[in-house]
């Protein structure tokens with residue numbers, strides 16, 4: 001395995017390799033290391049050789065040019081156990097089972113038509129209701145089960161996978177969006193003006209309003225650029241020997257694509273650290289997997305199949321929060337931007353905001369409670 005030209009990387013310790021260099025925020029530590037060693041960098045994480053990709057160009061090479069070679073997942077011990085030996089979609093290594101499961105889920109659950117068919121459920125969802133989008137979704141899985149001959153365990157795994165992938169990512173995106181808006185009241189006002197002008201006195205924002213809410217869409221894109229919940233995507237694993245750039249990469253090498261670093265690359269983004277939704281005005285860059293500068297949902301064979309559903313829910317929830325309330329920081333509270341890593345990257349401390357009920361220009365009532373986002 002030592003033959004050939006390996007990608008550059010920092011020196012390693014015996015046994016640990018580079019594990020000690022990852023720290024608590026691996027997307028930040030690998031970003032720093034990549035500035036020294038380049039956008040294709042080899043780390044040795046214990047026994048596991050890992051390529052970290054940190055530029056749009058190298059991401060294109062790995063995820064598009066070598067899509068088929070890099071579309072497996074490493075057989076991680078935790079997910080293996082939780083998924084009854086990989087009966088899920090997200091962590092199962094590439095093969096026949098994944099292809100079949102993914103085909104069914106994309107056709108039956110995630111297509112644009114399906115997402116639209118859940119519109120009324122999305123719009124009526126209420127906290128006190130026992131019937132919500134998840135119930136519709138689970139019902140679909142159960143119906144499918146009755147007609148399919150697959151085991152209940154397989155279905156349970158798909159449901160677990162999807163709940164994890166769907167709930168955490170969407171909630172984190174909402175939290176980061178509200179955090180950035182609270183830091184930039186002018187952006188929040190502009191979004192509220194757009195929403196309230198479009199929705200008027202209808203009482204709530206519905207899916208049909210979204211074609212006109214272009215600034216809101218820019219806010220969501222900008223949030224996902226700065227705060228993609230899956231900062232390194234889900235881990236990939238090579239299935240064959242390939243060349244990336246001039247370097248040799250062997251089978252069973254783990255691949256982490258640092259989409260967080262790509263979203264802050266100063267060669268792509270002007271003032272990359274600034275939250276500036278206007279940068280997407282008349283800018284063709286989108287997050288649907290065609291533009292390697294912005295990959296919060298990944299791309300190619302393993303692209304997030306829940307992208308349409310995820311964005312529909314985030315748009316609706318965020319638009320309604322901004323339509324119904326003005327938001328103020330309670331006095332003495334400062335916004336903490338520190339991150340916390342689990343499978344996804346969230347905000348370390350809860351965001352505390354004060355809602356002020358907006359009904360119309362001349363009828364405003366002051367909210368009585370602080371709403372905490374995060375740390376649930």
Ligand code: HEM
Nearest residue numbers: 089090165166169170230234296297298299302304306310
């Ligand atoms: C803001 C919302 C979301 C974000 C940012 C997000 C992001 C991602 C990312 C980065 C991946 C890995 C892609 C790769 O390896 O290239 C992924 C995979 C996945 N996501 Fe999402 N996701 C979101 C919402 C959802 C929703 C709502 C669902 C389901 C209803 C979902 C279901 C899945 C599944 C099943 C996979 C595994 C796909 C596979 O390995 O074939 N996600 N997601």
